[in-house]
Structure formats: C-alpha cells, structure tokens
Amino acid sequence: MNKYLPSVSVVILLCSGVAFAGSPKGPYMGAGVGFNTSVDDNDLSSTCGVGGVACTEVCDTDKAVNAYAGYQVSPVWGLEAGYTDMDYTARIEQAGGTVTGDQQSKALGLSAIARKLVARNVDIYGKAGAALWKSKVTTSAGNADDSGVTPTVGVGAEYNFSEHLGVRAGVDHFFSMGEQSKLIEAGNVGTADTGISTATVGLHYNF
DSSP: GGGGGGHHHHHHHHHHHHHOOOSSEEEEEEEEEEEEEEEOGGGGGSOOTTTTTTEEEEEHHHHHHHHOEEEESSSEEEEEEEEEEEEEEEEEEEESSEEEEEEEEEEEEEEEEEEEEEETTEEEEEEEEEEEEEEEEEEEEEEEEEEEEEEEEEEEEEESSSSSEEEEEEEEESSSSSSBBEEEETTOOOOOOEEEEEEEEEEEEEE
C-alpha cells in the first residue's frame, strides 16, 4: 500500500484547497478519447518460453476512450462513476516473431471528486477512488484472463463554454491491473501486475 501514498497525497493536497470552488450543484455526464501508457518492458517477460529469449514491447501507447457520469453534491465535492476502455496495454513480440501477443484492459470506477475555480469558466479537479478492472492476455504461448479491484487517482481541468456544455482534459492512473509480476514469466502467461495511466480530452454536459 505504501507505493500508493505519493500519488494519493497529491490528490489530497489538491482537494484540501478547494473551499471556494464555483462548480454548480447537479448531475453531469461526459466522454473523452486519448491514449494510455503500456506495460513497462521490465514487466513483460523473464523469457517467452522459446530459447530463453525475452519479449519486447511493440508500442509504448495505445488509444483509450472513457465515459463518466457524476453528481456535484456541493460547489466543492461530488461523486463520479466512470468506464475506461484502454484497448491494448501491451503488445509484445519475441525477436524473430516466434512469440507474439497482447494484453487488453478495461475498468469501471467510482471516485470522490473535488473542484476549484481558478478563472472565469475554468476549474481544476482532483479525484480518488477505486476501480474494478478486467485484463485479458492473448499470446501464441497461451492465454490468461483476470479481474480485480485497484485504487485510482486523477487530475484535470475543465472549461465551460456555457451553463451546460464544456470540455475536460484529464489524466487517470490505475495502480494495478494484473495478477503476476510479468506478462510471461518462465513460460507462464498471465496478466501483468502493473500501473496504467490514461490521458483523455472530451466533452461534458451539465444538466
């Protein structure tokens, strides 16, 4: 749990200074598109199970889409539920292409969110909560499918064009989305226990 404390502390500090936020009360919803980080090379494989050769990451990022809905309980505090499809969080290949594969991840989360008005029609936010994740690994060396719960944090900014319509840019971090230390560990295929971040931009609607 100690590895989560630095990121959680940043969110708590942001939220502690939001006593004069100007966000209206009420429900809202939105959606965004962007990209996610991928599994670190060190979390891919000790060997791919063929000739003792390690796999390497094919790409560092992939597309991400999210949708969210929330309720602003007060000008400061609210609750927000969100769904994020990270598509591929790993695409691997052994030298020569003997072993190939990918990991796909999705998450459904619930967070407390706090806002602070920083300029006319502009606010920043911080949020912290938890998400139910599901990751699926499909490789030429075998498959794996796991799910679990992980802590989440997020930060971002919003600009409101009008009373109802606005744009949001944000970053969310999911601390763990797998069950074993490496995607392929000594020939055993599993979901990689690694943190994934997403960065998205999209529109929101305040009811």
